[in-house]
Amino acid sequence: MPTLRDAWQKVQKSLENAPFLVAPREGQAMVTHLCGLAPRDLLARAHTPFPEELAYHLDRLLARRMTGEPLAYVLGHTPFRTHDWQVVAPSGRVLIPRPDTEILIAEALLVMPRAGGRVADIGVGSGCVLGSVLDEAPTARGVGTDISAVALALAAHNLSRLGLAHRTQLVATPFLDGVDGPFDVIVSNPPYLSDADYDALEPQVRDWEPRDALVGGPTGTEPYPLLAAQAHAKLQPGGWLLVEIGATQAVAVEGILRGAGFAAVATRPDLAGRPRVVKGQKI
Ligand SMILES: C[S@@+](CC[C@H](N)C(=O)[O-])C[C@H]1O[C@@H](n2cnc3c(N)ncnc32)[C@H](O)[C@@H]1O
Incomplete structure (x- = not known):
């Protein structure tokens, strides 16, 4: 059974073929988001199985990202300073904090x-x-x-x-x-x-x-x-x-x-x- 690490490494590998700049830990961010984990807890759980029912959702996130949609919009939120900020609402998007x-x-x-x-x-x-x-x-x-x-x-x-x-x-x-x-x-x-x-x-x-x-x-x-x-x-x-x-x-x-x-x-x-x-x- 694939682990969380397998799942994020597969995503990151696929993103290597993207025709735009990709950050080093986007695969980790998607897995963290889908599993509802705090980013600091991900590495400690790297060897736990990646839930099968999340595989489809991970593929969907990857497919959106491969269109060039920024990771913050794919996930709906982004880290800035010490917190995470929602950047997508049903009615639209805001500037991604830099x-x-x-x-x-x-x-x-x-x-x-x-x-x-x-x-x-x-x-x-x-x-x-x-x-x-x-x-x-x-x-x-x-x-x-x-x-x-x-x-x-x-x-x-x-x-x-x-x-x-x-x-x-x-x-x-x-x-x-x-x-x-x-x-x-x-x-x-x-x-x-x-x-x-x-x-x-x-x-x-x-x-x-x-x-x-x-x-x-x-x-x-x-x-x-x-x-x-x-x-x-x-x-x-x-x-x-x-x-x-x-x-x-x-x-x-x-x-x-x-x-x-x-x-x-x-x-x-x-x-x-x-x-x-x-x-x-x-x-
Ligand atoms: C560069 S973004 C900054 C957003 C956020 N403060 C940040 O740093 O990520 C500029 C913001 O100013 C808003 N804005 C543009 N013109 C404005 C105006 N005349 N008065 C108030 N807000 C305005 C935009 O809607 C946008 O949300």
């Missing part, structure tokens, strides 16, 4: 008040940024906004599953329109690809992830001026705005934050050394 965004959370946590505090996340998507900040700032409260009903539904689901619903408010609105301040910290990972960036994306992203979550406009930086102006109006004096940016946008976005009145404007690199977060303080 490891690149972890630096936005790390930087936000550095400027959160020691106790309490109020944070806003513009473009909450799956809720992975707001949820991660609140998870690690256990007495803070937060507001997440989005213009996508699918995103707001998934954020509500994810924040509730993490026990954060009582500390969060989700609002269907562009930027912070109609949302009352003041906030101590405002974060955002807005859509920032240009039209040309979008056309050049690998099909695994372009054909599957929501365009409105990725593209900021013809140059990509279009969302930042309004975002910065609204954030400046709704921050406490001393509060911080932190935004994720594309790797070539640091100079432009720093200029936008200064133009909106922010001081101490600076860019922080991600773990690979690429400019990734621009921050500014309201004085």
